[in-house]
Amino acid sequence: MFDSTLSILRSSNLNGSHRTPTNDLRFINDWDAKKPEDFGERSKSTTTSLNTKIGWKKKSLIDDGYAWRKYGQKVILNSKYQRNYYRCSYKFEQRCQATKQVQMIDDELPKYKIT
DNA sequence: TTAATTTGACCCCC
DNA sequence: GGGGGTCAAATTAA
Numbered sequence: 518m519f520d521s522t523l524s525i526l527r528s529s530n531l532n533g534s535h536r537t538p539t540n541d542l543r544f545i546n547d548w549d550a551k552k553p554e555d556f557g558e559r560s561k562s563t564t565t566s567l568n569t570k571i572g573w574k575k576k577s578l579i580d581d582g583y584a585w586r587k588y589g590q591k592v593i594l595n596s597k598y599q600r601n602y603y604r605c606s607y608k609f610e611q612r613c614q615a616t617k618q619v620q621m622i623d624d625e626l627p628k629y630k631i632t
Numbered sequence: 633t634t635a636a637t638t639t640g641a642c643c644c645c646c
Numbered sequence: 647g648g649g650g651g652t653c654a655a656a657t658t659a660a
Contacts, residue, residue, distance in 0.1 A: 587637060589652060602651070606636090616651090 585617055593620065 589602035598621040605613035618632040 586635095588654095589650095590637095590639075591650060594649065600650085604652090618651090 583613070583615065583617075596620065596622070598622065 584606035585603035586606045591600050593600045600620040603617040605615045620630045622630050
């Protein structure tokens with residue numbers, strides 16, 4: 518976490534007051550309780566040994582240096598899971614135009630595609 | 633009471 | 647018309 522903080526600070530210095538994303542994916546934010554259906558789960562059950570073992574209910578994803586705010590969720594054709602849409606929390610304050618898409622593609626691992 | 637999330641509506645493009 | 651991306655009112659969380 519210390520390294521991660523340094524990494525964020527360094528990237529900020531390179532670019533004035535704007536935060537830039539770090540590609541350091543070693544640190545993971547709070548993977549705390551959140552409704553599993555947010556990620557397109559089919560079954561409502563959260564009591565299966567698989568689900569509790571993995572602990573895959575999550576609110577915030579990988580900390581990439583940005584603060585993301587969810588603004589949409591869609592069912593995607595030919596995909597078991599829904600796609601979640603995020604934009605930068607400071608879209609207006611910091612002119613941050615970035616958006617991000619997160620979609621679970623495998624629940625056994627679990628595995629997500631983040632665009 | 634403010635900020636974030638949820639979710640149906642809306643828009644654009646093929 | 648349907649799929650995917652975004653908006654925004656209602657709802658929920660802090």
